[in-house]
Amino acid sequence: MKNNLSVGYSSDELSAEACSFAERHNLACTGTDSASSELLLNFTPDYIELRDLSTNTSIHVDFISGALEHRRKYGGGRGQTIARAIGLKQGTTPPSVIDATAGLGKDAFVFACLGCSVTLLERSPIIGRLVEDAISRASHDEHFNQFIEHGFSLIQGNAIDYLTQLDETRRPEVIYLDPMYPERKKSASVKKNMQILQKLLGHDEDTDQLLDAALGCATKRVVVKRPKGAESLSEKKPSISYESKKTRYDTYIIQHA
Numbered sequence: 001m002k003n004n005l006s007v008g009y010s011s012d013e014l015s016a017e018a019c020s021f022a023e024r025h026n027l028a029c030t031g032t033d034s035a036s037s038e039l040l041l042n043f044t045p046d047y048i049e050l051r052d053l054s055t056n057t058s059i060h061v062d063f064i065s066g067a068l069e070h071r072r073k074y075g076g077g078r079g080q081t082i083a084r085a086i087g088l089k090q091g092t093t094p095p096s097v098i099d100a101t102a103g104l105g106k107d108a109f110v111f112a113c114l115g116c117s118v119t120l121l122e123r124s125p126i127i128g129r130l131v132e133d134a135i136s137r138a139s140h141d142e143h144f145n146q147f148i149e150h151g152f153s154l155i156q157g158n159a160i161d162y163l164t165q166l167d168e169t170r171r172p173e174v175i176y177l178d179p180m181y182p183e184r185k186k187s188a189s190v191k192k193n194m195q196i197l198q199k200l201l202g203h204d205e206d207t208d209q210l211l212d213a214a215l216g217c218a219t220k221r222v223v224v225k226r227p228k229g230a231e232s233l234s235e236k237k238p239s240i241s242y243e244s245k246k247t248r249y250d251t252y253i254i255q256h257a
């Protein structure tokens, strides 16, 4: 993690929680106004946000309202490309999914809305804290609880370690990967979310090992989200690819001996 980050709080009641998180992760803790870093994990009374102080933009995770709610209501169900990529068909039981690169949990929440049990793995404690905060805020919402009835739990840590050590009996049917990749060209269309994530995390450099760990663990398929036109991870040819407008899902079907 880059050291351009500090932890802040916008009200004194939150200082103990914010500063204890900062201490655990060896980060400075300041009031929001006195932060001197570029990024600030900011504890506010409404949510925890990641704020880019150089552009004055921020992101937080919300599983109840906003874009995710819209996608849940109108998102196209089992016909959408991501659903086909994980092998969801009419009349079949939705698979168990490990989202091994959970990020802000958007794709994971789509899987939950499709009826899958989902385990989210995220190695950044900062991003993990944003997702944890959103799960805890949503836990009182009746609709959220219906959508996650098959399971929606976050584990903070490196997915390569987790997947290679996972007990045989707990292996998921599907493992989903959406790693951070270097921007091929700086484009104005890179969404605010991604710009802040890129500032915090850079790009993932161990994706080849992650793909190998996933292929050794999933019982049915591994799905890798890629930008349309990008090369496949590890230059490994997928069994099949599904394309939507801007995205390609490379799908590796697990062959059993």
Ligand SMILES: C[S@@+](CC[C@H](N)C(=O)[O-])C[C@H]1O[C@@H](n2cnc3c(N)ncnc32)[C@H](O)[C@@H]1O
Residues within 6 Å of the ligand: 100, 101, 102, 103, 104, 105, 106, 107, 108, 121, 122, 123, 124, 127, 157, 158, 159, 160, 178, 179, 180, 201, 204, 210
């Ligand atoms: C592009 S973001 C994923 C966005 C996510 N699909 C969503 O819908 O919000 C990639 C995330 O994967 C995480 N990540 C990458 N490699 C990982 C690994 N080996 N273990 C756990 N998390 C990893 C990064 O920290 C980053 O938060």
